[in-house]
Amino acid sequence: MDFLTELKNRAALVDRALAQYMPPADAYPPLIHRAMRYSLFAGGKRLRPVLALAAAEAAGRNPEPVMPAACALELIHTYSLVHDDLPAMDNDDLRRGKPTNHRVFGEAAAILAGDALLTLAFGWLAGCAGSLPAERVARVIAEVAEAAGSAGLIGGQAVDTLSSSAEMDEKTLEYIHRHKTGALFRAAVRTGAILSGADEARLASLTAYAENLGLAFQITDDILDESGDPARMGKTAGSDQKNKKATYPALFGLERAAEKARRAADASVAALENFGAEAAFLRQLAQFVTGRDH
């Protein structure tokens, strides 16, 4: 099976689990549950859950018990997109080629649906204690809360939204990317590894893998935003530039940015040198990320 098919199969498993865990669209109050489901099932690539499951696999375990925790990371990712798109934040009308949550359900429902997705994530994480050691679950929840919090994902979003373009230098850009994307990639990999009982040495290698993967992913995302095909991307090419967003190509030019992405992908593969075939998928994913065209 080629890698893209494998990736899609794994994403489909995540989709099936999400559909199974989510409250139905007609659960009371229906507007909130419809709004939650709308953004969760809007065509995400499920990279964070796939990473968590693959990290469990790399730790030598069956990834199945990790599935609710893996899906929780997708809830957090989705909530952050719903809130980022709000008029007071990035004020985006389109996301993955569809109207953003607040354009469909209104601003109040979008705020509440985001809050509810975030809250539900911690419920799913806690629920893992039914089949996995509660100490590991508590450790993962503490780490995910930190990764998603004011010194992680939210911190990155805050600096991105609230910085003027004059303040944007390489250091600020790296902070944004390391926190907005990197923190949750890192938490996803660590979630899968910790819940699967990985020892601290393997955990450290997987963490280095995730940090470099996050960087490679984000730089490539920036490059695609400037040069990609808008029909495939689901947003207007150059929209980051329009919003005066910090990007790697803006700071370094396309070519040097692409070189940085390749180096980060290589570093993520190198971090797995002590792993065998159990990490094959993670290695392929790192190479795929920089070569992807959407």
Added chain:
Amino acid sequence: MDFLTELKNRAALVDRALAQYMPPADAYPPLIHRAMRYSLFAGGKRLRPVLALAAAEAAGRNPEPVMPAACALELIHTYSLVHDDLPAMDNDDLRRGKPTNHRVFGEAAAILAGDALLTLAFGWLAGCAGSLPAERVARVIAEVAEAAGSAGLIGGQAVDTLSSSAEMDEKTLEYIHRHKTGALFRAAVRTGAILSGADEARLASLTAYAENLGLAFQITDDILDESGDPARMGKTAGSDQKNKKATYPALFGLERAAEKARRAADASVAALENFGAEAAFLRQLAQFVTGRDH
């Protein structure tokens, strides 16, 4: 010591713990951390943490190890107020006599600060596994996530914000109150009790106490909004009516609403009949809630 002094002393203990646990105002990015602290330290009565600690006491345990979890409930309460006040929601300019979060820090920062308070709450809850059994911690996190989620606090807020006045009947009003206020009161008491190892019988009694207390509190809040002294309340009297909010006095008249509040308070005290002096504070609190003038 009279009850009010006792209540204030306990709230002061919570304040001290919150000040100790919170990230400093100058933590990067400072705007978010200042916004988080602004609403958290804006003069809340700390009822939910006090309830959690008193429930631990009623379960016969030292409430100290429960403090981070108790404080987590105040973070969730605070985040819900910050988001409820947003222009897209209730659009309030004042809260406890001070400008609301988005009036001071802007809408984007208020959204992110709310998100960060909610996220931090789960971090503090998970951190309890350092000194309490992780199984209890995981159970509490699952319960708090449910109480705060789309079928709890957020559900209540959604129905409150999105219902037209024509749809407002007793059933809808009860749903709103049971979820907007009741769910977190209930979760606070259960958090303290579960973390302290209360047996299921005591847990059920404390849960009945909390549910009735929440109702008594909410009805009294409605009554005060219509008849109270605005200077003491920190918001304009009649502001719920202006916003076409559902209230008990609007549906039942002031006198019958007050009678309902007293009955709920009595029921909450009655739920504790199998407890001794260890529940004295909870009993006094129930009577205090309906007699309070601010």
